[in-house]
Amino acid sequence: MRVLMFGWEFPPHIAGGLGTACEGIVKGLAANGVETLFVMPSASGDEDQSATTIINASDVSVDVQSNTVDEFLDKVKFIHIDSDLIPYVGPEEFSNVLEEERRRQVKDFRIQYGQKYKFSGKYGSNLMEEVARYAMVGGTIALQNNDRFDVIHAHDWLTYLAGIAAKELTGKPLVVHVHATSYDRGDEKHMDTRVLDIEKRGMMAADKVITVSDLTRNIVINKYGIDPAKVVTVHNAVDFSGRENLMVERGVKDKVVTFLGRITFQKGPEYFIEAAAKVLKRTKNVRFVMAGSGDMMNRAIRQVARMGISDRFHFTGFLRGADVQKMFALSDVYIMPSVSEPFGISPLEAMRSNVPSIISHQSGAAEVLKYAFKVDFWDVDAMADDIYALLQYPALSEFAAKQGYEEVNALKWNNAAAKMKQVYESVV
Amino acid sequence: MKKSVCLYFQVHQPTRLRLYRFFDIGKDSHYYDQFINRTILRRIVQNCYLPMNEILLQSIKECKGKFKVAFSISGSALEQFERFAPEVIDSFRDLAATGCVEFLSETYYHSLASLRSPAEFKLQVSKHKDLIKKLFGVEPVTFRNTELIYSDEIGSMVYDLGFNLMLTEGARHIMGWKSSNYMYSNDIQPKLKLLLRNYPLSDDIAFRFSNKDWSEWPLTVEKYADWLSQAEGDIVNLFMDYETFGEHQSADTGILDFMRYLPAEILKRSDLKFVTPAEAGKKLKPASTLSVPQPISWADEERDLSAWLGNELQQDAFNKLYGLTEKLSILNDGTLWADFGHLQESDHLYYMCTKFFSDGEIHRRFNPYDTPYEAFINYMNVLSDFIIRVNDALAEKQ
Numbered sequence: 001m002r003v004l005m006f007g008w009e010f011p012p013h014i015a016g017g018l019g020t021a022c023e024g025i026v027k028g029l030a031a032n033g034v035e036t037l038f039v040m041p042s043a044s045g046d047e048d049q050s051a052t053t054i055i056n057a058s059d060v061s062v063d064v065q066s067n068t069v070d071e072f073l074d075k076v077k078f079i080h081i082d083s084d085l086i087p088y089v090g091p092e093e094f095s096n097v098l099e100e101e102r103r104r105q106v107k108d109f110r111i112q113y114g115q116k117y118k119f120s121g122k123y124g125s126n127l128m129e130e131v132a133r134y135a136m137v138g139g140t141i142a143l144q145n146n147d148r149f150d151v152i153h154a155h156d157w158l159t160y161l162a163g164i165a166a167k168e169l170t171g172k173p174l175v176v177h178v179h180a181t182s183y184d185r186g187d188e189k190h191m192d193t194r195v196l197d198i199e200k201r202g203m204m205a206a207d208k209v210i211t212v213s214d215l216t217r218n219i220v221i222n223k224y225g226i227d228p229a230k231v232v233t234v235h236n237a238v239d240f241s242g243r244e245n246l247m248v249e250r251g252v253k254d255k256v257v258t259f260l261g262r263i264t265f266q267k268g269p270e271y272f273i274e275a276a277a278k279v280l281k282r283t284k285n286v287r288f289v290m291a292g293s294g295d296m297m298n299r300a301i302r303q304v305a306r307m308g309i310s311d312r313f314h315f316t317g318f319l320r321g322a323d324v325q326k327m328f329a330l331s332d333v334y335i336m337p338s339v340s341e342p343f344g345i346s347p348l349e350a351m352r353s354n355v356p357s358i359i360s361h362q363s364g365a366a367e368v369l370k371y372a373f374k375v376d377f378w379d380v381d382a383m384a385d386d387i388y389a390l391l392q393y394p395a396l397s398e399f400a401a402k403q404g405y406e407e408v409n410a411l412k413w414n415n416a417a418a419k420m421k422q423v424y425e426s427v428v
Numbered sequence: 429m430k431k432s433v434c435l436y437f438q439v440h441q442p443t444r445l446r447l448y449r450f451f452d453i454g455k456d457s458h459y460y461d462q463f464i465n466r467t468i469l470r471r472i473v474q475n476c477y478l479p480m481n482e483i484l485l486q487s488i489k490e491c492k493g494k495f496k497v498a499f500s501i502s503g504s505a506l507e508q509f510e511r512f513a514p515e516v517i518d519s520f521r522d523l524a525a526t527g528c529v530e531f532l533s534e535t536y537y538h539s540l541a542s543l544r545s546p547a548e549f550k551l552q553v554s555k556h557k558d559l560i561k562k563l564f565g566v567e568p569v570t571f572r573n574t575e576l577i578y579s580d581e582i583g584s585m586v587y588d589l590g591f592n593l594m595l596t597e598g599a600r601h602i603m604g605w606k607s608s609n610y611m612y613s614n615d616i617q618p619k620l621k622l623l624l625r626n627y628p629l630s631d632d633i634a635f636r637f638s639n640k641d642w643s644e645w646p647l648t649v650e651k652y653a654d655w656l657s658q659a660e661g662d663i664v665n666l667f668m669d670y671e672t673f674g675e676h677q678s679a680d681t682g683i684l685d686f687m688r689y690l691p692a693e694i695l696k697r698s699d700l701k702f703v704t705p706a707e708a709g710k711k712l713k714p715a716s717t718l719s720v721p722q723p724i725s726w727a728d729e730e731r732d733l734s735a736w737l738g739n740e741l742q743q744d745a746f747n748k749l750y751g752l753t754e755k756l757s758i759l760n761d762g763t764l765w766a767d768f769g770h771l772q773e774s775d776h777l778y779y780m781c782t783k784f785f786s787d788g789e790i791h792r793r794f795n796p797y798d799t800p801y802e803a804f805i806n807y808m809n810v811l812s813d814f815i816i817r818v819n820d821a822l823a824e825k826q
Contacts, residue, residue, distance in 0.1 A: 249455070250454070251451065251452065251456075251813075252453055252454040252816065253454070253816075298801050301741065301801050301804060301805065302739075302740055302741065304744075305740040305741040305743070305744040305745075305804070306740040308744050308747065310741075310744045310745065310748065310804070310808045311748045311811060311812055311815055312812075314450045314453070314805075314812065315450075316449065316450045316451075323451075326451065330451075
């Protein structure tokens with residue numbers, strides 16, 4: 001089995017969790033005898049290619065041999081990003097708009113033809129343009145490597161258009177992998193309809209859809225209207241190889257309860273603060289840490305100050321690399337009160353560091369972690385109870401730490417990849 | 429009777445905190461960024477303190493003692509001078525030796541203790557008094573509170589500390605129809621006299637002097653002296669930050685030359701003379717009492733406490749800090765007292781101010797942090813470490 005895989009990032013240069021997951025997946029697939037060609041918009045050359053072959057889209061020029069421009073465009077249906085808003089017009093005018101749009105696409109394509117496009121591969125302001133270009137280059141790559149793969153696998157909406165283009169041009173089956181949806185990123189009123197549209201197109205065009213949890217699977221079925229028969233859950237895993245737990249000298253004698261992640265609405269920071277205030281009413285020998293940054297950070301700081309607990313509730317700002325490990329090493333309880341979390345890898349990292357974790361039922365990780373404490377994100381009383389219990393009863397926290405450590409070590413990408421292989425086999 | 433002109437300059441430098449992370453709490457109790465403190469101080473010494481002291485000294489000599497000024501120098505600033513620029517202390521001593529310069533009393537740490545802890549307030553005032561006596565050989569008799577913060581209650585507390593005269597802001601909302609150009613007295617304790625800052629004439633120098641969009645620009649000494657002559661009343665109180673000269677407004681705006689020629693120009697007018705606050709306190713009788721039930725200050729458009737205690741961040745930090753007062757007095761430990769004092773500097777709270785609209789410019793100019801939130805986080809990390817030290821010391825003692 002050979003796979004043409006479209007990703008957006010790959011370690012060591014990553015902005016989010018997607019790149020880490022992709023590395024785990026290609027390694028797991030390799031262990032299962034599946035070869036992968038991993039396409040990414042902007043590779044640096046220092047990626048670990050022991051388990052996969054990386055194709056840097058920035059090195060590939062749009063260069064289509066046999067097809068006319070029209071045919072290519074018909075198949076790729078790549079979207080021109082400036083044209084997402086069409087005012088209400090009559091049928092005749094609408095057809096004019098379409099024709100004009102088509103002329104612009106052809107012109108655009110001719111300009112791009114034979115050119116390389118330098119992708120940033122980041123999540124910047126020209127993201128939509130990069131996504132569209134990635135589709136064009138992705139189609140070209142699929143054609144150039146037509147005899148090197150049996151199935152196409154695309155990770156998250158950023159790469160769906162590339163996956164669709166590859167499928168249209170080669171006729172090979174497409175699997176899209178849903179790591180997150182627009183419904184996890186914001187409420188329905190504030191969603192970016194362009195992203196939503198691409199997500200839906202990707203899932204519709206796919207032969208199979210892989211979701212990282214049943215929670216996400218339900219969203220894909222209910223919100224995007226995808227046939228349940230073609231949606232398969234493959235839970236994430238985590239690769240701890242080569243990782244030693246840090247020993248860090250503690251400065252504070254108090255117990256430490258940690259939240260680590262982006263401070264955004266979806267992560268439920270305010271519920272953590274409310275629970276912290278409740279715990280502090282009952283016991284003083286505890287400190288709370290909110291590590292990370294995000295658009296809700298300032299609001300969180302104000303909330304903490306307003307509740308008068310800022311001598312016991314600390315903010316670290318964004319942590320990177322070793323500081324993340326250091327933070328886990330200093331923690332006694334980890335908490336992830338997410339409002340909506342497709343999976344959520346951070347509690348696995350915490351448990352691997354022997355830190356008992358409390359996670360919300362509204363996270364995909366809750367489906368696989370037996371030894372994490374689970375509460376509803378809005379149930380701050382239950383959250384406070386669990387924190388208090390883990391702080392006060394050593395028997396409980398020691399048990400949770402020990403069992404949790406073993407539990408997360410058993411979550412292997414090899415097992416997840418074996419399930420993916422079955423998905424490939426079902427479509428080829 | 430000649431109208432009095434009373435000049436007072438505020439000298440203060442905060443003890444800026446280093447970047448203090450959560451990971452440092454309980455491990456590292458060095459709180460201050462002495463490199464930044466030294467760098468900034470050295471710059472202001474060259475731009476302002478040394479050249480201005482020289483200008484004032486020359487003016488006093490040339491005017492044969494008729495030119496007089498007052499300074500209030502915070503203990504925090506004096507500590508930095510002793511450490512990083514002792515020559516500034518010498519030059520203030522030269523000024524003190526002329527007998528034409530009054531040194532005012534204030535809280536050692538430029539703190540807001542008057543708003544929360546009378547005991548801590550008293551300690552800091554006496555600590556400051558001792559230092560002034562030691563350095564300049566004079567005992568301060570006039571009081572000015574941090575940022576000219578004043579209320580009826582604070583005034584009465586200041587009287588109980590043995591002062592008969594205090595300086596504050598002629599804030600529009602407390603003055604009403606009254607003029608700041610007279611002596612007033614405290615509403616609770618009529619024996620405490622009050623000198624009020626004439627904010628339009630003070631700000632003409634402190635804020636507007638270099639503003640080319642101002643209709644009166646350029647401001648000449650002749651024009652300004654005319655305005656003083658035309659002002660009604662017994663006394664014009666010009667109170668401002670000393671750093672106005674050469675630092676907030678650089679030498680190339682002409683502000684130092686303005687100050688060089690202003691004293692002689694004022695003394696040319698037969699209706700004007702200089703007085704120190706203490707002299708004014710002896711000579712002038714209160715025109716009326718002044719009722720100030722809520723604290724006022726000289727800061728911002730509001731002239732209230734909102735620059736330091738206007739938002740929930742500032743209030744929580746303030747409450748947590750002063751919640752320690754009792755523990756500190758039980759411990760009575762010199763090192764802890766010193767850190768407690770430096771953490772009380774009002775500047776730390778000022779950096780957390782979120783009023784960005786009307787006075788944001790001036791707030792930003794003196795703020796080492798990018799956002800008030802960063803200022804808060806850093807301060808609370810330091811304070812958390814300090815609280816641990818206090819509690820540990822207390823546990824050891826018991």
